[in-house]
Amino acid sequence: MKYLRIKKDGPIATVSIDRPNSMNALSIAVLKEFCTLQEYFREDLETRVVIFTGQGENFSAGADLKEKAQLSTKLESWRNNFGKPAIKSILEIDQITIAAVNGYCLGGAACIASACDFRIASDKSLLGYPEINLGINLNWLGLPLAVRLIGPAKAKKMVIGGENENAETLLSWGFYDEICDADSLMDQAISMANLYASKSPIAAQMIKRSVNNLVYKNDESIMHMDYDQTLLTHETQDRKEAVTAFFEKRDPSFKGD
Secondary structure, eight states, X not given: OOSEXXXXXXXEEEEEEOOGXXXXXXXXXXXXXXXXXXXXXXXXXXXXXXXXXXXTTOSBOOBOHHHHHTOOSHHHHHHTOOHHHHHHHHHTOSSEEEEEEOSEEETHHHHHHHHSSEEEEETTOEEEOGGGGGTOXXXXXXXXXXXXXXXXXXXXXXXXXXXXXXXHHHHHHTSOSEEEOGGGHHHHHHHHHHHHHTSOHHHHHHHHXXXXXXXHTTHHHHSTTHHHHHHHHHTSHHHHHHHHHHHTTXXXXXXXX
């Protein structure tokens, strides 16, 4: 893989997004690599726990907006929607998964973190869903994942408000399972991973699969239109204003058209 670095140490594998000069932005190429992970780890009988993190200072700034701005037509955007398949690939990994969140974790990156079984974060990290500030809805199955972690009111606060939340707040809401100082993040993530790696892998994976089926089974039937909604918002004047304002480094002026 070119943008995902996989490092294995006994029963623990660490997957790092490796685009630090772009704040690990989720380009189409990165998402395509995420889409292959479920099958990759299905063939790996040695790994029991997979840790996801970002190289450098940040987990990920989310979707690559520079790349998205170059997708000029709705058809191009639809053909290059690898976000939901990437999230489903993470959800369907057999092994226990842990997100180790460092720095910024925004938009699609927050969806990645929420798709993992557990989340540990640096006390300096910031996580949020800025899609509404860009004139679009949250897709990639991110909405049901957020609602299940923090409940409907706080999910609305995050997704409609579009503000970044600090680690202490997200720990108190139940989004994070643990927080620690930035220097010890990976050590703490590995310590958490060692606990689950010490358990019977077949039993652990069966329990994970059963819990996920109980909790997520109806998501696809409810959220099958989330990217259709994104394509609709993609065509609005508010969306165009949001993208222009982003690159001009100013606040957008939304008019509801």
